[in-house]
Amino acid sequence: MDTPYDAWAASQGIDVVKGYGVANVYELPLKWWDRMGGHGVFINLQGTGYLDDAYVCSIPPGKSLNPQRHLFEELVYVLDGRGATTVWQGNGAKQSFEWQKGSLFAVPLNAWYQHFNGQGDREARLLAVTDAPLVFNLFHCEDFVMNNPYVFSDRFKGEEGYFAGKGRLYKDRVLETNFVADAIHIEPIAWHERGKGNRTIFFELAESTMGAHVSEFPVGIYKKAHRHGPGAHVMILTGQGYSFMWPEGQERMRFDWSPGSIIVPPEEWFHQHFNSGDRPARYLALKMLSRRYKLVPGKIKSDVSIKQGGMQIEYEDEDPEIRRIFEESCARSGAEVQMPKR
DSSP, X not given: OOOHHHHHHHTTOSOEEOSSEESOGGGOOOXXXXXXXXXXXXXXXXXXXXXXXXXXXXXXXXXXXXXBOOSSOXXXXXXXXXXXXEEEOTTSOOEEEEEOTTOEEEEOTTOEEEEEEOOSSSOEEEEEEEOHHHHHHHXXXXXXXXXXXXXXXXXXXXXXXXXXXXXXXXXXXXXXXSEESOTTTOXXXXXXXXXXXXXEEEEEXXXXXXXXXXXXXXXXXXXXXXXXXXOOEEEEEEOOEEEEEEOTTSOOEEEEEOTTOEEOOOTXXXXXXXXXXXXXXXXXXXXXXXXXXXXXXXXXXXXXXXGGTSSEEOGGGSOHHHHHHHHHHHHHHTOOOOOOOO
């Protein structure tokens, strides 16, 4: 039997992409979406665990999408184009900010918002990751989710400069901000515990219980395998390579990727990312995980060895076949292997 979320998604009149990954989100066919006022497609991959989902929506040249508000949270990444978004609470003042390809922001919970395409000669495309599955399955009432008048003024009061891009950098590579102008070129911070040359920056956006991060790793390098809960949408921003995903003790699944590829590792599946191309690889992860508003208490052990009760497989503990396959992949592409010796 379908869940309440499945029934709602089916009522939207657009296609739903399923599976373990998307080869190229830029090439997904879209259908007209009445609710949004643009063309769209849902992306509901196996690894979401019904915590979150994703969708792509296009804004016609020189047009806007319909005004929206809802009780599910939403992270938005700009796939292509330039434009602006206006956000407001009820009859309050409206705040507008401009965005471009690579921008990242969150819509404050249940605030009104509307996206505008600032270019008259081409469409704009947005990728959003939301916690709609969790919310619809909890309340199973579309009117309550989509037409609720409650104002979360503790998250957004309509204050001037809310989306100005100002931020505060905390320890552990966490940037608290409401708008990231360019996730493709922002400077991450070294995090060698996750692999040689790895750099990462985490984003806390709009007081959300969802979170995001950007990670980059050099040519001829791969990250250490680790595992965690469901719902992390990993989208490749730059580079060429592949990822392995596998349940403990079972066969690995391989996914080759390039800019626009998306994978979502299922809950507690190990996964590992490999840069076998000729330029640094960078990805954006959008997920149901805030480091400020945690759903589960305690330290996040994504960089702690499984031998010490953590989630990570150290290089010296991995299957030697993993290194052999990587070296062969780099040889085919002409990339020099930069991995530490065993």
